[in-house]
Amino acid sequence: MKKAIIKGFGKTDQLDIVDLSIPSIKEQEVLVRVVAASVNPKDTFIRKGRYKALTGSRFPMGVGFDYSGIVEQSNISAFQKGDAVFGMVNGWAGKTFAEFVAVGKNEISHAPKNIELTDAASIPLVAQTALQALRDIGKIKEGFHVCINGASGGVGTMAIQIAKSFGAIVTTLTSPANFDLCKSLGADFSLDYADKTVTKTQYDIYFDVFGNQSFQSVKNLLSKKGVYISTVPSKRLLWRQFFINPFSNQKAALVIVQSKYHQLEWIKKLIELDKLKPIIDSIYPFTDIVNAQSRVESKRTKGKVVVTIN
Ligand SMILES: NC(=O)c1ccc[n+]([C@@H]2O[C@H](COP(=O)([O-])OP(=O)(O)OC[C@H]3O[C@@H](n4cnc5c(N)ncnc54)[C@H](OP(=O)(O)O)[C@@H]3O)[C@@H](O)[C@H]2O)c1
Incomplete structure (x- = not known):
């Protein structure tokens, strides 16, 4: 072969x-x-x-x-x-x-x-990454404010749709060329990542899909119990996850995708319900x-x- x-x-x-x-x-x-x-x-x-x-x-x-x-x-x-x-x-x-x-x-x-x-x-790798970040780590619930940085790529386009399927209010960060794509997938607000205007929203989950932010850089955008989740490992992030999280209301975590049968099945059902494309x-x-x-x-x-x- x-x-x-x-x-x-x-x-x-x-x-x-x-x-x-x-x-x-x-x-x-x-x-x-x-x-x-x-x-x-x-x-x-x-x-x-x-x-x-x-x-x-x-x-x-x-x-x-x-x-x-x-x-x-x-x-x-x-x-x-x-x-x-x-x-x-x-x-x-x-x-x-x-x-x-x-x-x-x-x-x-x-x-x-x-x-x-x-x-x-x-779909399998990117959708499982988004599901494991938002649901398993972020404990996403209806009404959560979720910010997705790097929303127009593989993981981001899945994260928008999965967050919306839980009833979250979604803000996306992309270049302006991708605003329409994010809105078509259900994003409530689309912002340009190059625009440094500070938003007043306090996010329950900040999902740093592109991985060029840090807990420190978005701390002020997190709600009191907000969680910063990144796809990209760094010593600082892992140190915070293991040694600071137990003593802090705001958390930071790395997602490391693992394929699991029941998660693939969950994703398959969401696609068949036309909630994930x-x-x-x-x-x-x-x-x-x-x-x-x-x-x-x-x-x-x-x-x-x-x-x-x-
Ligand atoms: N830890 C894990 O388990 C895990 C799992 C999956 C993926 N990952 C990692 O997650 C990252 C993203 O994966 P992916 O599959 O979504 O990648 P991807 O599809 O290659 O991402 C492409 C997107 O990145 C956006 N982008 C480029 N520059 C940006 C910037 N400065 N700020 C924000 N967005 C920017 C682009 O949007 P614009 O054109 O609008 O700039 C483009 O739509 C990769 O580093 C990947 O290795 C990790």
Whole structure:
């Protein structure tokens, strides 16, 4: 089968598509014939070696965490050959940019019935990140004021819709070119992140999706029990999360996305209720994986970049 790999750490010229054998599945695993996979900034950071300590340095290294496809072979009774599925693989070993992928029970769900599999591949990692940040960490409730910084990318477009599904009042921070997109997804207020005008709103959750703020820089925008959540780790954030949070009403936390079966199922239901829709920036053929990754590296995408495999 064809599989995308990186030959070493570096630029996109390290990407290649090679012939490898189809993976065999163990107990509680499913073999999926991949229809589409989507690109996340994580894929590009791994290629550049930013997470070397976690990925190790053994090459060739697989690429990609999100996928959609058709079950080819199953050792999990809930999934049968021919079922349409989507999901995200856990850990630091990417592998979904391939004609076949073996996945475990927390990495797969039946695909939503009302969208194309190509679109479904854009959702699992970013929607689970938004759900885990807003619901599991932020304890979002109806009427919460939520601010989303970097709202027009993969995670942000999911976060707007998920926050609205809980009945929150959502403010988005983007460039003005993306105001209409955010409003179309339900945002109540859209602000330009370059405009330093201070808002009077006290946010119950400040979700720093882009990750260029800090607890200190938004502290005055948080409500008395407000929480600052970032997608990007820093020593300062982790120190505050573990040593200051227990003594402070206002909290700071890092979200680290983990794929879980029941969360994929929750997301699938939200899509089928038409409360969560995929936002696709662009679609590339498998042979054009280099341009697909370059597009994500531009940091200018509206929603997600998808790659069609089969
Ligand atoms: N910790 C975790 O578990 C986890 C999970 C998922 C993602 N992440 C991280 O979260 C970050 C975002 O991921 P993503 O998939 O949403 O990325 P993405 O889709 O590549 O984000 C692109 C968006 O970033 C916006 N942006 C660019 N410059 C900005 C700025 N200065 N301020 C605010 N927004 C800006 C752009 O909007 P404009 O064009 O309007 O500027 C664009 O729409 C990445 O660093 C990713 O690695 C972490």
